[in-house]
Amino acid sequence: MPSSLSPSLPPSLRITSVSAVSVAQAAAWYEVTAAAVRHDLPDDTPPSPEQVLGALRAAAPPDGDRRFWLAADPEGRTVGVASLLLFGSAGQRHLAELEMSVHPGHRREGVGAELLTQVVAAMRAEGRRALIGRVVVDGPGAAFAVAQGFRPVLPLTHLLLDTARADTRWADSVPPGHSLVTWTGTVPDALADALAAAKNAMNDMPTGEMDFGSRHWDAERVRAMARVVADRGDTLLTVAAMAGERMAGYTEVVLRPGEKDRAQQYDTVVVPEHRGHGLGLLLKAAMVRRVRADHPTVTEIETDNADDNTHMLAVNERLGFRAYRRTCVYQLELELEQEEEQEQQEQEEGQKEEQGVTE
CATH class of the missing domain: 3.40.630.30 (Gcn5-related N-acetyltransferase (GNAT))
Structure with missing residues (x-):
């Protein structure tokens, strides 16, 4: 210690x-x-x-x-x-x-x-x-973390998207052999196994020097996590791209109670064998269209990206996200x-x- x-x-x-x-x-x-x-x-x-x-x-x-x-x-x-x-x-x-x-x-x-x-x-x-925690760069939390023996392990850029000005034309570019599906809350039973398989692709996401380990997803874990979100009073929206019976990728947005004008971006994942076809941009653009149509009071979507996740940062920039804050994950061993x-x-x-x- x-x-x-x-x-x-x-x-x-x-x-x-x-x-x-x-x-x-x-x-x-x-x-x-x-x-x-x-x-x-x-x-x-x-x-x-x-x-x-x-x-x-x-x-x-x-x-x-x-x-x-x-x-x-x-x-x-x-x-x-x-x-x-x-x-x-x-x-x-x-x-x-x-x-x-x-x-x-x-x-x-x-x-x-x-x-x-x-x-x-x-x-x-x-x-x-290992203990991790996120603090604002150059804020009082960063100084406290360093004084207590933490070290910075994962710098993050936070971004905001103006939903009215977002470039959603990418949502029209569904690759041949793919289709989009949407749901609210817990995944439909028929898609639970496919979503779990897609979530396991997150284990290769950039984590910097953080000792993050790995998660194994199955259908029950997917359902349980959706219940956690619902228990908080949040609304979980998902848009997924299907390639036959397999899920090629998905994106999630959460609406929090008492926060009518801003939504929170959660996971955006494209499984390895379906990367390189613009699915990440397609999914996020389709989600913006869904938010505009179903939740018109939402004017902003907030997300964060690891600084070394250059691909997703580029996707967000093309969609119209702008950087507004930097945070960093600190770790205590x-x-x-x-x-x-x-x-x-x-x-x-x-x-x-x-x-x-x-x-």
């Missing part, structure tokens, strides 16, 4: 650890995160109370686990919050993801460091060796005890054998 992690609880700070967040705790969580966004990103709109409540009370992703911490001052006011996602996929059981906010009026008081100490302790108990490390290695080897993975 980095020596900069706080060894003891700062005076008058009380940390509460919970596995499920109450409505009252979610309201306090909202106040902290909204204050942080207003201070750090004054041009942004903070998440709505409904979005925060939905995100906190939704189920964890398939096979995963979530933990939450709230830090309170002597008057009982929540001044910092942290959530930890312990990934559950067989190829990611070394990994956890952190989201943390400290109220701007209570920074530099040891709140973030103590929350991180609690998070790291929970990771060690689960035998996790933990030194596990020898017994923990050996147990984890044995577990990972067993997982590889279970999936039929060979070196």
